[in-house]
Each structure stands twice: as structure tokens, then as C-alpha cells.
Amino acid sequence: MKFALTLLLFCLTAPYQVNAQDQKVLDSLRRSLKKSAIPEQAQNLNKISSAYFKINLDSATAYANKSVTFSAKHKIFKELAIGYNYLGQMMYYKGNYTSSLSNFEKFRAVSIQIKDNVLTTQAINNIANVLIDLGKTDEAIQKYEEVLAISKKNNDKKGQSLGYGNLAFVYRYVGNNAKAINYIFEQIKIDESINNKMGLAYSYQQLALLYSQKNDFSNSKKYIDLCLEKFKELNDGRNIAITYDLYASYFSGINDAKKAIEYEKMAISLADKHQDKRSLAIFQSKLANLYFEEGNFELAETNFVQAISLHEAINLQKTIAASYIGHGKSLLKLNRLSQAKTDLDKGLSIAINQKSAVDKRNAYEALTEYYIRINESDKAIKAQKKYIVVKDSLLNENNNKHINELNTIYQTQKKEQQILLLDKQNLIQGLELNKNKLELENESLENDKKAFQINEQGLILQKNKVLIAQKQIETKAKEQQIKLLATQNEVQKLELLKRNIFLAIIIGILLISILLGYLFYNRYKLKQETRLQDEVIKQQDLSTKAVLNAEENERKRISEELHDGLGQMFSAVKMNLSALTEDLSFKNVKSEKMFSKTLNLVDESCKEVRSISHQMAPNVLLKSGLTSAIRDFISKIDSRKLKIKLETFGLQERLDQNIESVLYRVIQETVNNVIKHAGANSLDIQLTKDEDGINAMIEDNGKGFDATQIEKFEGIGLKNIRSRVMYLKGTVDFSSSPGKGTLVAIFIPFS
Template sequence: MFRLLLWIGLVGLALASQAQPVPRNARLDSLEARLPQLSRPDTNRVRHLNELVWENRDSNPRRALRLAAEAEALGQRLRYRRGLAKTYILRGIIYATTGRFAEAIADFDRCRRERAALGDWQGVAGAINNIGEVQASQGHYQQAVATYVRALRLEEKYGTPERIAADLANLGVVYYQLGRYAQALRYHRRYLHLPGRTPDAHNDAQAHYLLGQDFARLGPPDSARHHYQQAIAISHAHTDLHTEAQAQLGLGELLVARRDYAAAATALGTALLLATQVDDAATRAGALSAQGRLLLAQRQPAAAQAAFEQAYALGRRIQAREVVRGALQGLSTAHARQGRYAQALRYSEQTAALKDSLLNEASTRQITEMQVRYDTERQAARNRLQAAQLRAQQQLIRRRNTQLIGGLVVAALLAGLAYLLHTRRRLQQRVAFEQERQQLERQRAAAVLEAEENERRRIGSDLHDGIGQLLTAAKLNLHALQQQLGPGRPGHENLLDNALAVVDESFREVRGISHNLMPNALIKRGLAAAVRDFLDKLPSDNGLRVEVQAYGIDATQLPPHAESVLFRVIQELVQNIIKHAQATEVTIQLVQSAAELTVTVEDNGRGFDAQGLEADVGIGLRNVATRMTYLGGRAELDTAPGRGTTVTLEVPLTAPPAPAA
């Protein structure tokens, strides 16, 4: 015994010198500082005391119990049920973690009654679930499963998905105790990775600890070690000494199995130190048993015997039968290695008897599952009966409501008809508005084109009547001057001849511009003659051969405004061909029928990509489209790089009406 205590003391001193200092709990310090300010015995002090109980549960469980006693007394005096329920569940958790299982169950049951009186069924489910956890810790698996199922039924009705998953995780603990590790792993993973779960440091650390246990049984061991270390890191960062002690114990047992004895001694020493600090009797007993197994592996059976004896005494005190069984098995092995075979046989027989008791109780879980299935089926039968009664009532209600529904349907139809009429009226208004807008657009385009044509005529008339007359007078004056000077002056004759030639050239240029602005052929002989006249005046040295074909258009002239617009469009298209197409042949067809006039301008030039035209390059084509819109017609462009261009103009001869002069 002395050697074991000395060894534990040395490990504890080494850990105290190497371990990082425990982080201070800022919230606990704040709550402790505020407690003297809440001296008035009211519900605020009860709530504050409960908060202090929770923050002290791991770091100072004895103070937590004193604060809980004060909160209970004040809550009973004030008849403050909600505060009492909180006090009972917090104190029950502390009792459970310190191995005082009977007191824990009593407090959880008190909490259940207070929550039921308040109508808080989710709180009732939580208290029942805590009772199941205590029963599982004692090894009463049949009772624990029945209690968990009872809590789960309430959670499914009143709880949240997260609380349901937590209950299923508790069932995973039972599966672990029964040796069904794969099922336990599935439940524990489901809790840790629950979508939408609110993160909680204590619960996350517990989940990693449980997963470490599962992987320690199933493998691989590296996964178990990872989860144990995760649990240690999270619980240490949040001063959760109870969970840190459990995780250190699990890690130590894993290291013993892997024969890493030095690291195992450190982990188990830390677990024992933390469990003692928070008065966690169950974890302390487990750590003592694990240290006994470590000493046996190091061939120190006497020291191991002392550790198992302490674990046995502690397990019997807290009624933890799994701990007692492990301690008895360890004592049997320790005595056998010391040659005390009689004592070893006695402990082995006690171990077998206790193991059989646990197995018999575990086997009753199948009966419990059958009972649960029976209850489920019975509830389903009751549900079917209630559903049949409900259907009969619904049929009666449907008969009574038939007239009301019919009236509602008629009202809905009338409302729908009114809506359709309203929609139809709105559509008619929209169509009328669109027609008016299009009419205004046509009038605006007509006004612009008419103003443009009038301006052309005015400029042409001014050039012909004004500048043309002036050039004629200048020519006459030069002829008169030539006659006055007479022959015999060669220098003067050359100058006069040059001046007369310039005046003639200017006269022809002004006459050409005037005719382009106001072609006489268009006015006197119609569109086809004007187009031919315009093409005849094109330069003959550009290598372009132009052919004009007119069908049904010579005999009957078009309306003047249509002739003028089409002539300008053809001019624009021919000028584009000369400038850009590099064509050698152009064919212009004018075909008039009773309903429309079709003009086709086709060249054999290089063509172009109509979609890729830049904005400033396509101005002429947009002008063509605008003028055709004014006439109520349309322009179609067919072109591609390398195969020429064809422009087709279609103008109706009945609409739109000619604009007023």
C-alpha cells in the first residue's frame, strides 16, 4: 500500500509541475463577485445561486452543493417551482458525477415532479433521461433502457431533434456496456455530427470521449487516441475537469493496451488527480483499476493489489458493479502472481458470479425491446381506431359543409369571371395604347422624313435657281469680256478659256447636286426612270456593272412620298456597295404587284458579318430600316463574308396612308 501511495504521489507531483495551469473561469469570477449584491431573498437570488452551482460543478463540487442547499431552501420558502426544478437537476448532476447515485436519482425525480407541475414536458423528459444515465452507471441496464425509452417518447412529442439524438446517444452508452460497440459508435457519431446542432463544449467533449471508447473496442487505436485527445483539449479549454478526467482515463487504458507504459502512467495519474479534485468517485475508481492493470503489466503485483483493493472498496461504496467486477478480476490476477492461489480462486469465483449477474440482466434487454415493440403496435392500433372515428366525424362535417363549399365555389367563379373581364379590359386598353404609340411613331418618322425631303428640295431649288443663275451670268460676262478684248492676245485668251472651263465645271457640279437632291426624272417619269438616271451618272471607270430590272412599275407611278423614300434607300444601298463591297456586278429589281412593291438590291461583293457590325458602321443600314418603317414595310438583309449581299425591301401599297402635305 505504501509503495502504491508513494508512486501515485510522485506521478501527481510530476503532473503538477508539467501540466499547464487550469484557465480561470471569467464567468465564475463575475458571478461570485455579484452574489453579495443580491442579498435580498427573492427569485433573482435563486436564479443567481443556480448559475453559481453550474459554474462550480467541476472546479469546486463541495461549494456547488452548499450553494444548491441554499437555493433549495430559498426556493421552497418562495414556492418558486421553476427555480427549484433547476436546483434539483443541477444538484442531481453533481451527485451523479461524484458517485452518490441514490441521491442523484432522488433529485432528478424531484425535478421531474416540479417540471410536470409547470407543464414543462420537455423538462420532464430531460429529468427522466438523467435518471436513466444514473441507472446505466450502476449497471442496471434493463432499468436504464426502460427509462430511456420513456424519456424518448416524451422527447419525440415535445422535444427537439437535438434532444432526441442526445437520448439516442445515451442508448449508445448502454450498447457499449453490453458489448455491442458498432451500434454504440453509430449512435455517438449521430450526435456529434447532427446537422444544425448548437455547439456545446461539454457535450462535444463527452461525444469525443464516447467515440474514443467505441474505437478502443473496435479499432483502429489511432482513431480512439484522436478522439480522446480531442475530448481532453476541449474540456481543458473550458475547465470541464470531469470530462477531462474521463478522457485521460480512457487514453491511459488505451496506452496500457499498446504497452506505452510511461505515457499511460502520465495519463492515468492526471485522471486520478482530476477525479479527486472534482470528487468524481466513479472515474477515480476506474483510474485505480487501470493503474492496477498497468502495475501488473510492469510486474509489480503487490502494488497492483493495493490499487485494486482501493478500486474495489470505492466501487462497492458507489454501487458501480462494473468497477467492482474489474477490481475483483484484478485482485484474482495479482494474488495468483504472488503465489496466493486460494485467494486468487476466491476472487475469481466472485468475479464469475458478478459477471453472470450482469449478463443475465443484460439479456433482459431483448425482452425490453419486445415490450417496446408491443407498446408501439398497441399505440398504432389505438391510432387506427381514433383515425376511423375521426374519418366518421369528418364525413359528417363534409356533408354539413357541402352547401357552404358550393357557395364558396360559386363566389370564386364569379370573382374569377370578374377578374377575367377586368383583365380583358386592361388588355384592350393596352392594345389601344400600343396602337396609338405605333401611330405616333409613324407620324414622327413621317414628319422627320418629310422635313428632310422638303429640305432637300429647297436646297436643290436654291442651287438650281440661285447659284446656277449666278454661274450662268458669270459665263455670259466672261464671253462678253472675250469679245471686247478681241483676238491677238494669247495670254488673255488662255486665262479666259480656263475661267470659262471652271465656270462650266462648276455649273455641271451644281446641276448634278441639284438633280441628286431633287431628281427631275423621279418627279417627271417615276421611280424606275429615276433609278436608271442615277445609275447612268455613276463614274464609268470603277469597274462596276449595274443592271436594273423593273416589272409592272413603269406604267403606274407610286405615291410621291413612297417613290422619294425608296429612291433615297436605293441611293444609300448603291453608295454602300461602291464604298465597301468591292463588287463588280449589281442587280436591282423593282417588282410591283397589286398589294406591294418589292425592291431587291444584290451584289457579288465580299459580304460581311451583319451581327458583328460596330455601332458607327451600321448607321446606313439603320437609316434604311427607319425609312422602311415609315412606309410600313420592312427590309431583310442576307449576307455573309465571301458571298455578297442581298437586301430585299417590301412596301405595302395600301397602308400606311400618305402624310398630309
């Protein structure tokens, strides 16, 4: 019976994927660290960590730590979450499960804080992965089901693939292959629809293991080839190592021990290169198992001891049961029965606690052999029965062959003892016969006398033989009749089976027709709903643009009215009053001063009307764009009272007129709020444009307010800011606390 060790095939998620082989990319990222803006620096630190992840875990860990420190200092929460994720992964592959779990918990907490559902599902998934290795199977299943539920709610296809794939792994691990197969094919459907190569590769691994469990090595090899092709395309060294391990299992299954050992050593070498301690422990146990299958039990025992040591060093509970069981089997072959029983019992206890069907099967099989070796047939039969129950749950077969074999061995042993007893009795009888031979010779005369009587009896016996022969002929005739009836019965059964198959085919065709009809109807319904949603979104966009255009047009009209109407009237009043200055004679100096003040007020009113006119419809915004308009607006503010610093990134080209207009109004309103309410002397404005949209960050050093009670401070100005940003499907966040200034973060997407 071959010893099987289950590999962990779940996926640890990471947002950034950078090709570490492209040294130019790494050099470029490092050079840009100090030159780029603060958000980009945090992002680049995580990208460098991701790049090093495939080639050097220590360097990857160092950059992940830098990212966490930097992002926490500057409150860049998304990059902080990603940094915690990377640290969790580094610690996981180094075998430090306590630190790994702690970092994944922080990853989840920050993701929930920033309301990022995708990152939240990734965090929960990675926590479950650590729980699996710690042997907490039930807790892991709950986490994976939570991942699947959140992903379905948010229509996150990658998250759904993650949930289905990991649930398939767990249910295969505990022996529920029916559920595992359903989840695998659900994962494949999703991954094919979104071209998720990594997800497909993991599905192929799962199918390869399932076929291997059923000894269908042809299909197993097909899926191993497919997943190796995908992982090489993705340049994923750790999973290439796992695929080499699958090849080792395949060659072991077809009894090519030399090839199996060669591939297992390749897997160990690659895992060691990538500092993957958990895979190293698992592969070491697999190599020991291959030596066991080859019959090299001493080398197998030595390698199992190394595997157990590697497992215990990193507290890897999930696969340590298999190592103990393998060690026990090796000791059994080396006739170290007492120590073998200790390791088998320990491995079985762990397997039962973790619900590992494969490990339980192997433990019961080995214990059966142990009890046979010590001549405890009853216990051997009990262990064999448990072995067959677990085996049938994996192979879906009801087969009592092994129990019958054990019963046969037991009965054979009893018969051999009976034969020995009979041999002794025959020996005694032989001695008695020799003794009686002399007596028989003495009685030969009497036998001759009785010969006639014996001949007479012989005739009687011959007559009886004729009667027996006649009865045998009659018996044979009856056997022929029975065979004929049995043949007729078989023909009737075949006809009945043929009829049942025909009915099953008709029912199957009917069910498939109904299913196809339902699918076509559902597809048509989904298309209609999609069209309706697209039309609603289109109408909302048109409505938004109309509102913004109407508002800007009204501002322009009011601006023109102020400039051409009220402004001209004030100018005329000023001119007339200036003209009257020479013709008027004042009674006293006080009257003359009063007239001069009035003339100055008229002049100030002209300037104020002109300023309001320009603010409502600034020409510089229409002619030169957002950056120039904001600089023009800032230049009119007294820098002695409020020092304003403006930084822009990626705004060399003009934006959409609506976006420029909304951002200008929002920034204008925010600056006015700072002047009126903040009591600040410094204000930083940062505008950043990327492929997704435009970010605006406005931060002052004023007195701030309690952001958790923003509704108390939300007047018309803040409501205007929110409504304008919402028109463009953007977001606005206020971060402030008393005495620590205020940060306003605005994001407007392009699509």
C-alpha cells in the same frame, strides 16, 4: 479484457441560452446594463454570465456574482435564483463541489420561495448531479425521482426529460441496464414531442454507451455520430469533448488504438480549453487506459497517477475507482504485484460503495490475474466467479466459460506435476531395465525354450482379436442406431419449436392489436377533454370581458348621470343663488357671511361632482390611453403632500381597453390607499410592457404593515384590486413590513 471508464452524461440546467460567439450581442448587453430598468439589468447580468459560460468560466463567474448581489439588493428573486444556479454550475466545472452544492441549495430555496416549479426541479436536479460526483448514488436517485414526480405533476415536459435521462444514467452506472433502457426511450419520446435537441443529444450518448457495453460497436457508432451532430448544432464545447471521448472508446473497441488515442487527446484539449476540471480528470484516466490496451504499460502507469491526482484535487469520487483499478492493472503488467494489489483493493472498495457494476467487473478480472500470478488458484476461481456474475448482469448472458478455463488451468497444473513424477519413475525404471538386460541375455536360452509356449499363446491371442473385432462391429452398429434416434429427436424438437414460434407470433399480434385499440381510445378521450377545457376557458374569457364591460358601462352611465343630472342641478342652484344676491337684503353681517359660505359650498359641490364624474369615466383614458390617464390623475394630487414619480417602458402603443381600464382602476385605488393610510411623502409607479404581458410596480415610503398578516388589513379596496387583476388572469403581490413602506407588484399576461 478491456478497461471501461463510465462518463457522467447528465445535464446541468440553465434558463438563458446566449450565443457567446456573437460579440455584438455581448457588447449590446453590456451597454444596456446602466440604461435599462432595474429588472432588465438583473436579467442582462445573468444573460452575460450565460454567454461567457461557454468561453471563459472566470468571466462567467464574475458576472454571476454581480447578478446575485444586484438581484438581492433590489429583491428581484427570480434573477437571484438564476444567479445562484449559474454560480453553482461554474463551481461544479471548476471542481469545487462544496461551493457548487451550497449555491444549488440557495437556488432551490429561492425557487421555492417564489413558487417557481420549473426552477425548483432544475435546482433539485443539479443538486443530484453534484451528489453523483461525490459518490452518493442512493441520495442522487431519490433527488432525480423527486424531479420526475414534480415535473409530471406540473406537466413540465423538459423537467420530465431531465428526470428520465438522469435516472437512466444512474441505473446504467449501477448495472441495471433494463431500467436504464426504459428510461432512455421515455426521455426520447418526450424530447421528440417538444423538439428538445439537448435532451435528444444526451439520450444518444446514453444509447451509445449501452451498445458499447454489449460490444455492439456498429450501433454505438451510429448514436455517437448523432449526438456529435446535435452538440455541434448547439455549439456546446463541453459535450463535444465528451463525444470525442466516446469516439475514442469506439475506436478502442474495434482495435484501432492510434485513432482512439488521437480522439482522447482531442477531448482532453477541448476540456482544458473550457476549464472543465472534472472531465479533464476522467479523460486523463481514459487516455491511460488506451496506453494500457496498446501494451505501453509504463506510459499507462504514469498517466493513471496523473488521473488519480486530478480526481483527488477536486474530490471526484464517482470515477476515481476506475483510475485506481487501471493503475493496479498497469502495475500488475510491470510485475509490481504488492502495490498492484493495494490499488486494486482500494478501487474495488470504492466501486462496491458506489455500486458501480463496470468498475467491479474490471476489479474482479484484474484480481483473478493477480491470484493466478501468485499461484493462489482457489482465490483466483472465487474472483473469477464474482467477475462473471457482474459481467453477466451487464451483458445478460449466463456463461461459465471463464470459470471452466480456470478449472482447466488448475487441473492442467496438477497433471503436469504428475507427469514430472512419472518421468522420474520412468528414469529409475530405465536404469533397472538396463541392469536386467544382462540377466535377460543370460536367460535367453530359457526364453528360446519357452518360445514354443509363446507361439501357442500367440494363436490364442489371434483368436481373441477376432472376437474383439466382432464386438467392435456390433458396437458400431449400436452407435449408428443411437445416432439415428438422436436425429429423429432433433427433428421432433424443431417441429415443437416451430409450433411454439407460431403461437408466440399469434399472441404477439393479439397483444399489439389490444394495445393499439387502447391507445386510439385514450387518444380520442384526451382530444375530447382538451376540447372541453378549451370551451370552458373560452366561456370564462367571455364572462370576464362581459363583467368588465358591464362595470365600465355602469361607471360611464353613473358619470353621465352625475355630470348631466346632479351636476347641472348644482350649477342651476349656484346660478339662482348668485342671482338672488342682489335682491336679498341681509339683517346683519353674520347672515350675509352665512349666505356666502352656502354659495361657496354649492360651488365646491359642483367641482366635487365634476371630479367624481371624471374619475369614474375619465375621457383622457378613452382618448389618449393608460399613460396619459395616469399622468392626468397624478397631476390633480398635491405634490407638496405626496411626490409621485411615474416611469413607463414599452407603452408607445395602446393596450387592450379592458387591460387599460383595470390597470387604471387598480392604480387609482392603490394611490388613494397610500394617501389615506400610508402616511407617505414619496410614491414611485413603474409600468413595463414586454412580450409576455405588462408589469406594474407601486412603491411608497410610508409606514407599511406586516404582509404576513395581510388579511387583517384587507378591506374593500384591496379585495377590489385582487378581483380586478384576477379577472384578467393576472397576479398581484404585496411586499411590506412595518416602517419600511409597501411594494405592490402586478402582472397581467397578454394571452
